[in-house]
Amino acid sequence: MAEYEVAIIGGGPAGLAAALTLSRSMMRTIIFDSPLPPRNDASPHIGAYPGMDMATPKAVRETISDQIGNYGYTDIKSAEIASISGDDKEGFRLATQGGSSFGAKRVLLTTGMVDVFPMIAGIKDRWGTSVINSPFCQGYELRNRPWGIYVNRPELLAAAEVYRNWSRDLVMIVEPSIKVPEDRAKAIKSLGIEFVTGTAESLQGSGSALSEIVLRDGRRISREVLLIWPRQIQGELVKKLGLELCDDGYVNIDASYRTGRSGIYAAGDLTYGGHQNTNTAMHMGNMAAAWMVFDLCHNAGAQTADDQDNVARLIPSDLAETVSAPGYRPAEQDERYPQPKTA
Ligand SMILES: Cc1cc2nc3c(=O)[nH]c(=O)nc-3n(C[C@H](O)[C@H](O)[C@H](O)COP(=O)(O)OP(=O)(O)OC[C@H]3O[C@@H](n4cnc5c(N)ncnc54)[C@H](O)[C@@H]3O)c2cc1C
16 A cells, blocks of 8 residues: 655655645655755756745745645655656555655656766856856846857857847857858857857866856857856656656656656656746646646545545644544534535
8 A cells, every 4th residue: 555645756846846736635745855966056046936036946945845844744855766666556666775665656756857067177166156057047147247158059059149138248159069050150240249169178267256268279268157058867767767758858748747657747857958947847846746636536546634544644744643543533524513404
């Protein structure tokens, strides 16, 4: 018998938003989050997150975790999930790296993605401060400074006009392997954007600040901000599960957030590579949770608060002993509460 209705793997914005919705749907839930720092940990703040704009990633996670805790339906565990076995009929079994095992009727993957950075010395020390991946997230604080755009993927060429919105002082450093169509090169130059062909070797500047980008051939480009798009890959767990991926490497989900494996859902960054951000990840987590509630209620015999036998699993843990005591009846069967009259 599964101990939990839902196990969520990944305690970032998508997983936490899902856990909040599942808690408010009175679904017994467990959320596992790796003890390693999350991807956006390097960032000093979360920009464009309504209600908590500019809060630190840690503060956002803690605030939502506290709110989830108020309901008492979700256990939050700091552990990395190493494997998932089973199915939606018999239930899933999840094993942590430490060897513990947990059961759940449904699984939600919110594991995010793993960044693979270009081999440029000094990137990681500056990641999230002077080396950024999205002007929508960090651009405002760095507006009007000298920016470099590191083009190691052709898609970046398309965004020249957009980056110009945050700074008119732009240099595009294009890796020699990238073929730039003549018309695109002309269009970019006509915007007054400088074009340099070369491969970056290292970044210079004190602490997390950037002052210069040094190219392999020794050229030095004076810049205060460098925008890069690291390649993103799936984490080990998703690779092991062998789920169907889209051509660009993100997990393929349907409109109800179901992966190709029945009973396993996915939401957040691991499912799309477009404008990844906190709000979208939360929206997806929230939607996936709602679909899982539908699935559980229709197909997997979710234990609701009306189910007298299992009521102890569905009430806040600090009341578990009281209400699971012999003789406990849910409110609507209790004569102390007036019942609506039926014809
Ligand atoms: C440097 C940086 C700055 C950013 N700045 C902003 C910003 O200012 N504003 C904004 O809106 N967005 C910002 N973003 C984007 C935003 O952080 C992401 O879109 C959002 O965090 C995605 O949420 P998620 O829940 O899908 O994944 P994540 O936040 O990546 O969370 C996934 C979690 O799953 C855990 N995990 C992975 N595998 C396992 C496993 N096997 N077992 C247990 N746990 C596991 C990870 O440790 C992680 O905690 C930024 C991103 C980066 C990288």
